[in-house]
Amino acid sequence: MHRLYLSPGMFGFGRLATYDYFAHVERALVKRFADAGKKLEPHVVDVSPTASIRRRAVRLAELVAKTADDGKGTIHLLGHSTGGLDARLVSSPSARLPTAAENLAWRSRLRSVTTLSTPHYGTPMASFFATVSGQRILYAVSALTFIGLSLGAPPLAAASALLVTIGRLDRALGVELRLLDRTTDALLRALEPATSREVRGYLDAIRRDQGAVIQLTPEAMDLFQAGVEDRPGVLYQCTCAQAPAPTPGKLAKSLVGPWRAISSAIFTTMYGITARHDECYPCSAPEHPADVEAALVSAFGKLPSVRANDGVVPLLSQVWGRVAWAGYADHLDVLGHFPGAVGPPSFWSSVFGRKANRGLDSGDAVHTDWLRSGADFNERGFGALMDALASGMLEAC
Numbered sequence: 001m002h003r004l005y006l007s008p009g010m011f012g013f014g015r016l017a018t019y020d021y022f023a024h025v026e027r028a029l030v031k032r033f034a035d036a037g038k039k040l041e042p043h044v045v046d047v048s049p050t051a052s053i054r055r056r057a058v059r060l061a062e063l064v065a066k067t068a069d070d071g072k073g074t075i076h077l078l079g080h081s082t083g084g085l086d087a088r089l090v091s092s093p094s095a096r097l098p099t100a101a102e103n104l105a106w107r108s109r110l111r112s113v114t115t116l117s118t119p120h121y122g123t124p125m126a127s128f129f130a131t132v133s134g135q136r137i138l139y140a141v142s143a144l145t146f147i148g149l150s151l152g153a154p155p156l157a158a159a160s161a162l163l164v165t166i167g168r169l170d171r172a173l174g175v176e177l178r179l180l181d182r183t184t185d186a187l188l189r190a191l192e193p194a195t196s197r198e199v200r201g202y203l204d205a206i207r208r209d210q211g212a213v214i215q216l217t218p219e220a221m222d223l224f225q226a227g228v229e230d231r232p233g234v235l236y237q238c239t240c241a242q243a244p245a246p247t248p249g250k251l252a253k254s255l256v257g258p259w260r261a262i263s264s265a266i267f268t269t270m271y272g273i274t275a276r277h278d279e280c281y282p283c284s285a286p287e288h289p290a291d292v293e294a295a296l297v298s299a300f301g302k303l304p305s306v307r308a309n310d311g312v313v314p315l316l317s318q319v320w321g322r323v324a325w326a327g328y329a330d331h332l333d334v335l336g337h338f339p340g341a342v343g344p345p346s347f348w349s350s351v352f353g354r355k356a357n358r359g360l361d362s363g364d365a366v367h368t369d370w371l372r373s374g375a376d377f378n379e380r381g382f383g384a385l386m387d388a389l390a391s392g393m394l395e396a397c
Contacts, residue, residue, distance in 0.1 A: 001073035009081020024336025032390035052211030065103040084118030112396040121317040122218035124276040218281035235396035236321025241329040243373040275307040284316035299326035330373035340367025
């Protein structure tokens, strides 16, 4: 028996209003283990998206202890974005976590830690969200992430308000922030009551606890690196993704429809924020092992610059352990949230009067996205990524 524990990132969630954030990853890895004659049992940890890494790590430790208390089988941890730091912290021999010792006894059975698009050296996006105005924008982005993934694209009014607000962060923001607040609230009111309560609970957790936002800044991650060790005998593997740098020509090509234009503009703004570079606190290791450099050069033709990123995390910040996969993708693509087939009509149809994509609760193999990055990630790329991760996990056993 193999057990896999998946931890979501800053904009992520486990399962929310029937939408399963890790559904594509779960299915892909379970199938690959089955093809190898192994059984994989996946579990998704329920954590506040922006709670401190230490608190999130405790929730992860306690879930593993609760579901793997038979003392048998091997354990694998997989984290997306911030979730990868949860996995590193909980597996570290030097970690001091506020939980009972028995909740950490399973670490002797830990075989692999996989990190997807994780900011091991921090991200400038966290510094952006750490401001008073940025906290409200984080709330709106989180709401639109859930609604965008389950709908296929958020309503234009809400997305337009987000674009206006981000674009004017360095100006007087009173009007723009009020507009963003109103459109986000109106969007949530449009949800059916049960869904609205769940989504508001998720968003309220973000408002109450934003410890991870500060901890993900490059300055704070400098300290994380000094105190968190790898566990001997455990495979550490990562994915490293970057989106193509936005250009005026690419933006012009996106003007084929109002939603695609707004989506591309939002991504371009986020890419620009994430591309910021500080010589004192670079989002990268001082130097990379030869095998890491070789993997990155093989994927991209040359070693990516310090400004290359997936729209949320700098590419060189994503490096930790063995590079299992590297390629062009944005922050959500690596989870299977990329443009794909349109799903059947769902609850959203009655609300917005249009056909919409939905989650995989009913068995639909539907891929959805809401930020258009131009990475052109697809089923073939996702399959190769999942092959590499499963191979590493199986080798670690």
